[in-house]
Amino acid sequence: QVQLVESGGGLVQAGGSLRLSCAVSGRTFSGYRMAWFRQAPGKGRNGVASIRWSLGTTYYADSVKGRFTISRDNAKNTVYLQMNSLNPEDTAVYYCAATINLGSVWYLISHYDYWGQGTQVTVSS
8 A cells, every 4th residue: 555654744933944754655666756745725735846766856846946955765765855944935734745757747736646644834923
């Protein structure tokens, strides 16, 4: 059974940092793209960052470039999202996702086959 389990969310003050983790299990994801999405209250789910597991190629939403870093640890089967310089607009539920689709349009929700349950990130002003 494929599982993606997020952790690391919480409450942080503006300007602070958090690191989210996504532990994956149930299959080999070496040929997959992994991504982080987020959904703020009353809004749609949007792509934050993605990484191709095998090559390490990364993509970021413009709103997080220079502040967030996505990475993966092959030995731990874990994907990370390091979030720095957080601001209240980053408040959302963050989801980890996986897709076999390696096309350039990495942020399409419909491309993703597997999802985690989400972890809440709240940034206070």
